[in-house]
Amino acid sequence: MAGKLKQGEYLPSIRGLAKELRISVITTMKAYEELERQGLVTAVQGKGYYVNAQDSEMLREQHLRKMEEHLSNAISAARIGGISNQELIQILEMLLEADN
Amino acid sequence: MTTEAIITMTDIQKKFKGFQLDIPFLQIPKGFATALIGENGAGKSTLLNILAGIRLDYKGNISFFDGEKDEYKIRENIGYTSSTNYFLPHWTIKAVGEASELLFDQFHMERFRKLCTDLGLDGESKKISNLSDGMRMKTELAAVFARDTRALLLDEPASPLDPLMRDRLCTMIREYLDEGNGEKSVLFSTHNIADMENVTDYAIIMEQGKVVEEGFVEDLKEKYVLVKGENADEAAAKPLLIGFTKSNYGYEGLCLSENLDKFAGMDIATEAPTLSQISVAIMKQYTQLRG
Amino acid sequence: MKQYIKSYHLFLTRWWFRGIIYLVYPALLLLLAGFLGNKVTEFTWISYEKAQSYRLVLLELLCSFIVSVEIFCDYFIFGGIATKETNKLEYLKTSVKGIPLLTKALITDGMRHLLSIAIIIGFGSLLLTTALSPLDCLLIIIFVFGLVEAGLIVTRHFSTLLIQYITLSVITFFLPASITLLLQKTIAFTIWLPLLLAIIIPFLGRWLILKKARNSYYDNRPENSL
Missing domain, CATH: 1.10.287 (Helix Hairpins)
Structure with a gap:
């Protein structure tokens, strides 16, 4: 929401992000799942997570x-x-x- | 969360040196780093030996890569490092590269050389028998990471490494998983999970040849909660806790989250446990039962 | 062909050691043979009969050297490769090409033995002017080859250097007398012994090593305690 990622853009892959942040993949995965739960992003099979249209x-x-x-x-x-x-x-x- | 399995094991049994490996069902999830945790002698190496194909006397079924039947394809796509030296002792680091070239089609010599340099293995003519354990493990790692594989089986890779190299190893594992984009997996064993905790996605805890707990780390951290309380409540609290410890300032132990309400009325503080704390508590529980 | 040599060279890693095995040791022994041959020729003027007997003895000495060098050097190549509780082969076992690689290396090694021995004895006997018939020469070559292989079976199944020395001593002690007997051409010695040594033992030796290697995949088999 700080405006770094626009709506429709894809978030970094869970493994790429884990690599950058030096944490486990499962952590980034849970984080993204939480974002999805909050309705901020949507998961697309095979492609990753993208930022939802801002409501x-x-x-x-x-x-x-x-x-x-x-x-x-x-x-x-x-x-x-x-x-x-x-x-x-x-x-x-x-x-x-x-x-x- | 639905995940595919890269290795599926059914009814694995092996009797070896007065000890029995007994695993009715176990799956290694694809695209993640799995830690096999257990004390020395719990059966981790035996299991990894079986998965790496260097021990064939066991009962049960193992399925790799969605039912791949070609032994060549399986072995070509698995990289294995041993907890001990598995090279011929008179080999030099250069010879390790040459041997790997002959043994594996998907081995890249340039990548091997670069890895050796990056990991600080200079002196290609150093004999394996003259290397320290740490240098030897680095050589084993260089040899497996220089190949194109779909799965890595690492037997206690962190043990002989210094903290800086352990961190480097975690980075290498993350890069490997990232390259694979969900298709590559890593299974490593350790008896000291604290060092590898921040790269572990899935944990399998073994005791005496059996799997006693397993799950994604995040799920395990929700399943268990760390409870700290006053010594006065010891009698009521002890039966509810795993890995119970007591000091002058109070007791501490792991409790199933669903049992937390049984602590009603007692003065407690709770926190989310680390994987290390979960492992230790569970392993303690099974050691006690052994009497 | 190249694969075979490459596999062999995995066990024969150091380039200077390769130099010794392929060139230096045969060359040295041939030089020795040439030198001694000269001395013997000089001696012929003194006593013809004695000189003749010396020639044969010198050839047998040459054979002793060959056996010693071959068995000793093998310690650094395949030494102790078939001992129990060894995890030297584990890396090879992680690949399906592992055991075949070992097989190729062992075969190349056997060929190399045969070639070296044949060259040294063949040219050696000429240099020493022993005037042996080609058949006798062949007989000796086969016999020495078989003996070397027999010694190698022992040294490859035990990892201590002491065993090497004992084996070497025993073989080189009996070698000269055995060759003399061989050339007497008594039926048993002339036909059956070389056959046994040159054909059965080399194959037996390699088969044993590979069997051990295959058995190392199994922790509990009784055959593992061979």
Whole structure:
């Protein structure tokens, strides 16, 4: 999603990737299978895995979910640390400004 | 995940030196690197000898490459390295190349020479009997990788090698698999899986001539979970665990993931086990039963 | 043909050793024969009968040298190749061409023995002016060849150098007397012995080695303890 591979392009072969990353083939295979499970790539018999057409709606869903998860974690941390909601929102605003 | 088998073994039995090899059914998956793990004397070398065709007295059936019947085609496409020296002792490295040329049609002398240089085997006139174990293993590896094969059978290739060369070996295996694009396979044996863990796709654990566990590494890591807990719970935890160890700070052991809920109420921490931990725990279990 | 020589050369690896076996040792022995032949010719003027007997003895000496060199050198070529518990042949066994390669090498070796022996004894006897009839000469060649092969059976089945020395000593001790007896042309010696030695023993020797090699594919066969 960082835009390195466009939709329709093929991912590196599982063995080629394993060779480059110096890991076992089964690891790259499971990784690709996970990507397929998430709907990001599709497996084609004999050719490999290619990047799915971007469904912006589905993508947005996914990232929304991720963001909620991370925010929940932030809230839990705040609770444990005894940090008030006010402070939490302040910090969030600061970070957003810094990111711009 | 459906995978084809490059070698299928049925009802393999062999009695040898007061020890029995007994494998009802075993398949080596195609296109992957499989590790044959076991203690010394577990039967790994015996099994590899049978698969390499240098021992013919066994009962059972072996099918290679989708039922290939031509012995010449089978042997031509399998590369085997031994855990001991299998060259004539007065041979030089050069002679190994010449012999390989006569013995195998798909042997490439230029590739052999290049591999020798790459692996640091200079001095083509060094005699095999004068080489260290590590150099000799490198020669054996150079000779098999210089051939066009569809399967490699390596008997404890990492044992005599230094860590740098072991890493190099893993790279060579990955390159071999990549070249084959799913058609080439590697089966290697080891009694120290930690070194080869990051190239292992499929693991077969042997004890006393039998296969006691096998599976794709990722699947095994989901099947088992490493459990660490307090000594107070030892009595309840011990029967649920394989490879149980205890120290002053608590106990540790391997548990089947499906049994994890039986630990409810006990103070435990869980983590995914490494292949090494899985192997050790399982091998320990069978050693204990031997009494 | 080239395959046969190539296979043989896998066992005879060092180029200088090849030089010795093919050229140096026959040449040296022939030179020796020439030199001794000269001396004997000089001696003829002194005593004709003694000189004649010397010629034969010198030829027998030449034969002893041949046998010693051949058996000793073989230690470095096929030494101990048929011993039990050896894994020298394992690499060859991983290929279907392995055992045939060994067979070709053994055959080439046998031919080479025969050729060397024939040349050395043939020309040697001329140089020593022993005046042996071609048939007698042939008889001696066959006999020596057979004897060498018999010795090789022992040295190839045992890997210690001690065995080589013992075999060598025994054979070279009995060699001169045996040749003299051979030339007496008593029926048994003249016909049956050379036949046995030259035909049966070389084949027997090689058959034994190959049988051992084939049996090494099997761990549990009783024949393995040959």
